[in-house]
Amino acid sequence: MTTSSLRLRAGVVSIVLLAAFLGIWHLATRSTGTTAAMSPEYAKLMGLTATQGKSAMPGPVDVGAQLWEHLKRPFYDNGPNDKGLGIQLGYSIARVGTGYLLAVLVAIPLGFLIGMSPLLSKALDPFIQVLKPISPLAWMPLALYTIKDSSISAIFVIFICSIWPMLLNTVFGVAGVRKEWINVARTLEVGTFRRAFTVILPAAAPTILTGMRISIGIAWLVIVAAEMLVGGTGIGYFVWNEWNNLSITNVIIAILLIGIIGMLLDQILARFTRMVTFPE
Amino acid sequence: MSTFDNPFDPDRNLRAGCACGQHGSAAEHDQASLALRCEPTESEERRYEGVVASAVMRAMFPQDVARRAFLKSVGASTALAALSQFFPLKTATEVFAQAGTPEKKDLKVGFIPITCATPIIMAAPLGFYAKHGLNVDVVKTAGWAVIRDKTINKEYDAAHMLAPMPIAISLGLGANAIPFAVPAIENINGQGIVLATKHKDKRDPKDWKGMKFAIPFDYSMHNYLLRYYLAEHGLDPDTDVQLRSVPPPEMVANLRADNIDGFLAPDNVCQRAIYDGVGFMHLLSKEIWDGHPCCSFAASREFITTAPNSFAALTRAIVDATAYASKAENRKQIAEAIAPANYINAPVTVLEQVLTGTYADGLGGVKTDAKRVDFDPFPWQSFAVWMLTQMKRWGQIKGDVDYKAVAEQVYLATDTKKLMTEMGLTPPAGSYKSFAVMGKTFDPAKPEDYVASFKIRKAS
Numbered sequence: 172m173t174t175s176s177l178r179l180r181a182g183v184v185s186i187v188l189l190a191a192f193l194g195i196w197h198l199a200t201r202s203t204g205t206t207a208a209m210s211p212e213y214a215k216l217m218g219l220t221a222t223q224g225k226s227a228m229p230g231p232v233d234v235g236a237q238l239w240e241h242l243k244r245p246f247y248d249n250g251p252n253d254k255g256l257g258i259q260l261g262y263s264i265a266r267v268g269t270g271y272l273l274a275v276l277v278a279i280p281l282g283f284l285i286g287m288s289p290l291l292s293k294a295l296d297p298f299i300q301v302l303k304p305i306s307p308l309a310w311m312p313l314a315l316y317t318i319k320d321s322s323i324s325a326i327f328v329i330f331i332c333s334i335w336p337m338l339l340n341t342v343f344g345v346a347g348v349r350k351e352w353i354n355v356a357r358t359l360e361v362g363t364f365r366r367a368f369t370v371i372l373p374a375a376a377p378t379i380l381t382g383m384r385i386s387i388g389i390a391w392l393v394i395v396a397a398e399m400l401v402g403g404t405g406i407g408y409f410v411w412n413e414w415n416n417l418s419i420t421n422v423i424i425a426i427l428l429i430g431i432i433g434m435l436l437d438q439i440l441a442r443f444t445r446m447v448t449f450p451e
Numbered sequence: 452m453s454t455f456d457n458p459f460d461p462d463r464n465l466r467a468g469c470a471c472g473q474h475g476s477a478a479e480h481d482q483a484s485l486a487l488r489c490e491p492t493e494s495e496e497r498r499y500e501g502v503v504a505s506a507v508m509r510a511m512f513p514q515d516v517a518r519r520a521f522l523k524s525v526g527a528s529t530a531l532a533a534l535s536q537f538f539p540l541k542t543a544t545e546v547f548a549q550a551g552t553p554e555k556k557d558l559k560v561g562f563i564p565i566t567c568a569t570p571i572i573m574a575a576p577l578g579f580y581a582k583h584g585l586n587v588d589v590v591k592t593a594g595w596a597v598i599r600d601k602t603i604n605k606e607y608d609a610a611h612m613l614a615p616m617p618i619a620i621s622l623g624l625g626a627n628a629i630p631f632a633v634p635a636i637e638n639i640n641g642q643g644i645v646l647a648t649k650h651k652d653k654r655d656p657k658d659w660k661g662m663k664f665a666i667p668f669d670y671s672m673h674n675y676l677l678r679y680y681l682a683e684h685g686l687d688p689d690t691d692v693q694l695r696s697v698p699p700p701e702m703v704a705n706l707r708a709d710n711i712d713g714f715l716a717p718d719n720v721c722q723r724a725i726y727d728g729v730g731f732m733h734l735l736s737k738e739i740w741d742g743h744p745c746c747s748f749a750a751s752r753e754f755i756t757t758a759p760n761s762f763a764a765l766t767r768a769i770v771d772a773t774a775y776a777s778k779a780e781n782r783k784q785i786a787e788a789i790a791p792a793n794y795i796n797a798p799v800t801v802l803e804q805v806l807t808g809t810y811a812d813g814l815g816g817v818k819t820d821a822k823r824v825d826f827d828p829f830p831w832q833s834f835a836v837w838m839l840t841q842m843k844r845w846g847q848i849k850g851d852v853d854y855k856a857v858a859e860q861v862y863l864a865t866d867t868k869k870l871m872t873e874m875g876l877t878p879p880a881g882s883y884k885s886f887a888v889m890g891k892t893f894d895p896a897k898p899e900d901y902v903a904s905f906k907i908r909k910a911s
Binding site: 218 | 809
């Protein structure tokens with residue numbers, strides 16, 4: 172079997188699965204339930220669920236139509252509480268980007284230091300172990316209270332949640348560089364800085380990037396929840412606002428978009444990882 | 452007689468004979484305080500002109516007798532002409548109407564998307580903020596705790612809060628003590644108890660033992676009203692039922708998912724549950740206490756002292772919007788203005804049912820109650836005293852409370868009265884009034900006795 176035919180067959184199976192999923196979804200939401208008899212004046216005041224027994228869950232056709240509406244005008248701005256999906260996603264990506272880059276700036280140099288010094292590594296370990304498992308959202312009230320600014324708090328939450336995987340992976344990668352390579356460098360009398368950048372960094376890069384890839388995934392998971400909590404702008408706020416209106420259709424659309432953007436972010440870092448990977 | 456009557460009327464007594472200075476006699480004053488509602492008189496400009504002319508005449512003739520004699524001898528029109536000769540009434544009126552220029556024009560006001568916030572929200576699309584020289588962004592917020600934190604953090608200049616919240620914040624309950632103030636009540640009535648449709652035969656609260664109810668926040672009128680209602684029916688809200696703090700948007704979803712049996716919630720949430728066929732209206736909150744306050748317009752003391760003119764302009768815009776919203780004929784227009792995604796984000800039919808008071812009850816009937824929700828800005832200090840008695844009753848406040856001092860510090864009745872008078876509205880005379888909750892009269896002068904009179908309460 173060649174790889175291309177495998178890929179083709181996998182594609183076909185994917186499409187069949189998608190079609191089956193959409194079909195079942197359509198059938199499951201198509202049915203109309205029973206409705207009690209009601210006077211016309213009363214019916215006029217009620218929603219479709221109550222009058223026609225329409226399922227509260229939208230079908231794939233409703234979602235598709237609504238998605239098309241959003242895609243037609245992704246950047247509209249109707250005031251501070253109603254902006255197009257493109258703008259909302261932009262806000263979220265900007266927040267994730269800022270918090271994440273700050274985390275990179277802190278985690279990688281710090282991880283290097285810790286990784287190169289067994290003493291620091293042992294001394295800081297208990298702190299890291301305690302801080303790592305804390306749900307980033309648990310930081311939210313504390314951040315709001317001390318930082319006194321909701322958008323910076325959201326960025327802080329991204330920062331604090333994406334720092335740990337990067338830090339730990341950097342430490343692990345740096346500490347795990349083969350002894351032979353370091354010894355060779357030492358024999359050749361390479362200075363500490365040069366040794367760090369020409370030997371350790373390339374050797375640890377794949378592990379570091381794996382940490383970065385895990386972090387971006389977590390950051391994207393967290394931003395949605397953080398924005399739901401803080402509100403204002405972003406895709407998380409969009410979900411909350413539509414939930415407020417009990418518009419499941421828009422919530423499903425948001426879920427879909429969150430998934431797609433998350434996948435793209437992950438793919439970008441996967442590509443970087445491939446660039447620095449080396450065969451041993 | 453109001454300040455806005457003709458000051459050139461020789462028969463009118465400008466030195467009024469009542470406590471508040473606006474009425475000819477104490478009897479007239481009482482009469483007016485009964486009809487507390489704000490009735491905007493004629494056009495804004497005429498109103499202001501009257502106020503200014505009144506002040507000028509008073510300054511010229513400190514003796515009222517002399518003024519009357521003068522007017523009688525030369526005639527009102529001559530007096531007006533003479534006065535305008537050396538005093539630019541028109542300019543003075545304009546200056547007065549502008550009040551002080553706001554220190555800060557671009558303001559942020561937070562709100563929770565419920566119909567209680569109607570005046571705050573509608574003031575944006577219907578131009579009430581702009582009319583008072585402000586550029587206000589109304590920002591939708593995810594929940595009460597967030598709105599509290601964002602206002603304390605000064606991200607918002609002022610905000611929509613549940614009426615007891617500014618009191619709780621000022622007292623440091625559930626937050627650091629930060630002095631807050633309430634210049635205006637947003638809405639009165641407009642809440643309801645909604646039960647899941649499966650409970651449609653359990654209309655007697657005595658059968659509600661073990662049920663789970665949602666309320667929007669611990670420091671809310673909803674909490675106090677539901678507890679009051681349950682306790683009057685012999686249920687201890689702390690032991691016989693479960694009360695959960697649930698953000699309004701999650702209430703309908705929770706009711707549908709059977710996580711709760713009912714809720715006492717702000718409107719459009721109640722009507723939304725009915726609209727989606729999930730629950731029915733058991734009781735409007737006005738049947739518990741007709742005219743109860745629900746939400747308030749609040750700002751920190753710091754904002755009021757650093758930007759007094761902005762604050763005054765904001766309050767004027769809110770009072771103006773409230774007066775507009777209190778008129779039944781405007782309600783349909785308001786429902787349409789606040790329904791889009793930028794504001795409440797709800798179907799227009801739902802908002803219309805709430806605001807016009809003709810609504811589906813969820814049991815197949817159409818009911819009409821024009822006062823289902825109403826709007827009246829006056830921050831009665833007796834409301835604050837009542838809330839404090841309930842905080843005490845349910846153990847949110849421990850120890851002694853100086854009811855009057857707290858009420859007067861947080862509920863700015865005096866300032867609002869002055870502002871309303873300047874705007875040509877007729878504020879009520881006093882700051883305390885007695886009212887009845889489920890038939891039991893509340894005397895704001897005796898809060899301790901009131902707390903002690905309840906059999907069901909948390910021992911403190």
